[in-house]
Each structure stands twice: as C-alpha cells, then as structure tokens.
Amino acid sequence: MPTVKYWQAVNSALREELERDASVVVFGEDVGKPGGPFGATRGLQEQFGPARVRDTPLSEASIVGAAVGAAMTGLRPVVEVMFFDFITLAMDQLVNQAAKVRFMSGGALTAPMVVRVLCGAGRGSGPQHSQSFESWLAHVPGLHVVAPGTPADAKGLLKAAIRSDDPVIVLDSSRLWVSRGEVPDGDHLTPIGQARIARPGRDLTIVSWSWALSRALEAAEELAGTGIEAEVIDLRSLNPLDERLVLDSLSRTGRLVIAHDAAASYGPGAEIAALAAGAGFQHLRAPVVRVTPPFAPAPFPAHLERSFYPQGADVASAARSLMRGEDG
Structure with a gap:
C-alpha cells in the first residue's frame, strides 16, 4: 500500500x-x-x-x-x-x-x-x-x-x-x-456507519474521531507504559453511529472515556455517554468520562490553544483517574 x-x-x-x-x-x-x-x-x-x-x-x-x-x-x-x-x-x-x-x-x-x-x-x-x-x-x-x-x-x-x-x-x-x-490500492471504500478498533485493549475503552483520534492513541501508548491496556475506537461516522462496536467494546472493558474537540455541553460525546448509560449500563464498572475543550471560544495564541484542546496526556490522566476511582 x-x-x-x-x-x-x-x-x-x-x-x-x-x-x-x-x-x-x-x-x-x-x-x-x-x-x-x-x-x-x-x-x-x-x-x-x-x-x-x-x-x-x-x-x-x-x-x-x-x-x-x-x-x-x-x-x-x-x-x-x-x-x-x-x-x-x-x-x-x-x-x-x-x-x-x-x-x-x-x-x-x-x-x-x-x-x-x-x-x-x-x-x-x-x-x-x-x-x-x-x-x-x-x-x-x-x-x-x-x-x-x-x-x-x-x-x-x-x-x-x-x-x-x-x-x-x-x-x-x-x-x-x-x-x-x-492507503489501500484499488477502489478503496470505507462503509459509512462503521467504526473500527484502532488499538485493542482490555482495561478501558477510549472513543474518539478525526484529529482527537491521534491524541487518544498517544494516551493509549502512555497508559501501556503503566500497565493499562486501553482499547481505542475510531468512530469515523457520527450519523449513523456504530452503536454495536461501542457496546461490544464496553462489554469487554467496563469503562469508557470519550475524547473530542467539540465542547462537552450538548456535544457529540453526550450521545455516546447516553448510549453507554442506557443499552450499555449493565457493562459499566465506573462513570463515563468525557475529555473535551472548555465551554468557551477557541483562543488564537498557540500556548493557550494547546491548553484549550485536550492533549494525549490529558486523556491518559482522565483514564488513570477512572481506573483509580474504581479501585478505590
């Protein structure tokens, strides 16, 4: 390829x-x-x-x-x-x-x-x-x-x-x-509505898409160094949403972190959290966590913008807190 x-x-x-x-x-x-x-x-x-x-x-x-x-x-x-x-x-x-x-x-x-x-x-x-x-x-x-x-x-x-x-x-x-x-050769098509597992894991699920996916994968790599195996789902399609893949992953890990670049309030992660709290409730072993920018306009300066958008370390920190919270 x-x-x-x-x-x-x-x-x-x-x-x-x-x-x-x-x-x-x-x-x-x-x-x-x-x-x-x-x-x-x-x-x-x-x-x-x-x-x-x-x-x-x-x-x-x-x-x-x-x-x-x-x-x-x-x-x-x-x-x-x-x-x-x-x-x-x-x-x-x-x-x-x-x-x-x-x-x-x-x-x-x-x-x-x-x-x-x-x-x-x-x-x-x-x-x-x-x-x-x-x-x-x-x-x-x-x-x-x-x-x-x-x-x-x-x-x-x-x-x-x-x-x-x-x-x-x-x-x-x-x-x-x-x-x-x-990129695969030939007539390469990605089905609309079909998510993928970008990195398999067993301890928690991180759902993300677009640019935020790269930071989710960075977080998973950082977590692997501490013995936490995070499964990263690349959602790829927000409507239609691949509910089955998200729920299947949650059934294996019991924990869910959602990372995206839209604000949390009324954001796309809320729909995924609702899915987990509804159809996936029996699988949840800890609260759902969303890692997003603050509810504010994006700043121009580079140093402020870097703080505004969640980085890989922020996603990893949220995941570690989730694991510690369950373990007490």
Whole structure:
C-alpha cells in the first residue's frame, strides 16, 4: 500500500470518482484553477474541465443551495466549504432542504450530495475558524456525518459519501491535512456507519474521531507504559453511529472515556455517554468520562490553544483517574 498525505488521499478520491461517474461534479470557492484553498482539488479542472470542476462566488448559501438543486436533478455534486464555521451560512439549505427532500417527496426525490468542510481546530485559527459543529449536523434526520481520522479513511469515506443517495457531510481536519498514512490500492471504500478498533485493549475503552483520534492513541501508548491496556475506537461516522462496536467494546472493558474537540455541553460525546448509560449500563464498572475543550471560544495564541484542546496526556490522566476511582 502506498503512503500518502491526507490531502492527497482526498484529491485521489475526487479524481477517481470524477473518472468513474460522469454525474459527479465539484464546485466551490477557488476549487478550479487554483486547486482549492488547501489543494484538495489540485489538477482536477485541468483534467475534467470547468464544467465539472468550477469556481463559485464567495457565498456558502449559494454553493450548498446549488448543490441541493443539482442533486435533485440527477447530478452528484461535491462542494467544498472552506472552514467548518462557514457551514452556519448554509444551514437552511442543509437542514430544511437537503435533509428533508427524500422524506417530503415520499422517496420520489433524493439529494445525493457531499459537503466537504475543513475544521481548523488546533492550527491557531481562532474562535471563528476552529469550531466543531458535529452535534449540530448529526442531530438532523436525513444528514449523514463522517469524520475521517486517517488518510485511508479520508479517501474511503469520501468515495462512499459520493456514492451515497443521501446528503453526507465530510469533516476533514486541518491538523491532519499533511499527515501521512497507508492507503489501500484499488477502489478503496470505507462503509459509512462503521467504526473500527484502532488499538485493542482490555482495561478501558477510549472513543474518539478525526484529529482527537491521534491524541487518544498517544494516551493509549502512555497508559501501556503503566500497565493499562486501553482499547481505542475510531468512530469515523457520527450519523449513523456504530452503536454495536461501542457496546461490544464496553462489554469487554467496563469503562469508557470519550475524547473530542467539540465542547462537552450538548456535544457529540453526550450521545455516546447516553448510549453507554442506557443499552450499555449493565457493562459499566465506573462513570463515563468525557475529555473535551472548555465551554468557551477557541483562543488564537498557540500556548493557550494547546491548553484549550485536550492533549494525549490529558486523556491518559482522565483514564488513570477512572481506573483509580474504581479501585478505590
């Protein structure tokens, strides 16, 4: 398997799907000749032409609204919203249109579209370019939400999203953008709604996704040095959620730590905690612990931002406290 950067995996997925299916189109701000603000569409307009890879005005509402219409009339648009924060400008199109069209038409219409957004958390992007709104979108019936944590899944989930007959939001992390990893050859697809065990363990379960996954794995490595074997689950998909894998892991370990980059209050970890406290209650041997940023805007300065987002050591510390609490 070749080793590639995260953004190269995204670019490869787009290229392969444009080659495979003539109904796939890509549009967004500077996605054409410039190759995208972060390089995800580099070289695609030259290969497929401006009709299939086209630049748009600087208007997220127009970009996503056009995608809804294009999807309803037979195309499979993939649109890029430069930062996750800017999805707020297109919430009407996503929540009231794309997510509802299949239901309101009795299945006569669908919106097979993808919205790619980049989350700037952890890159000094400040309070208006670092927000994590997973719970907003996963809360909406009809929207699928995926969050790749590796180059392999950046490619596999994007390809699966493009082939889905429902709207899919793909959350890419700017902190992972130049990270490297192995990507399988061939037509590599990652099923939407299927989590994976990134590291097996027996003492406690750590659930995470996207950039936070790398810190969860750091925590597991640190814990291993003290004799604690943590099982790390890469959730990959927030809606649909792989409840079975989470519950299976909890049934073996009895303890659950959830680490993510969104705030804890009303955050995505709360849904997983509720799952554990409900269907998984008989397996719990200790309280569920969430490790998240504080309920505050993300700061600009690097030293403050590092304290704002939980690091591997913070996740490991929470896990050790959980183990000590049970042991008394």
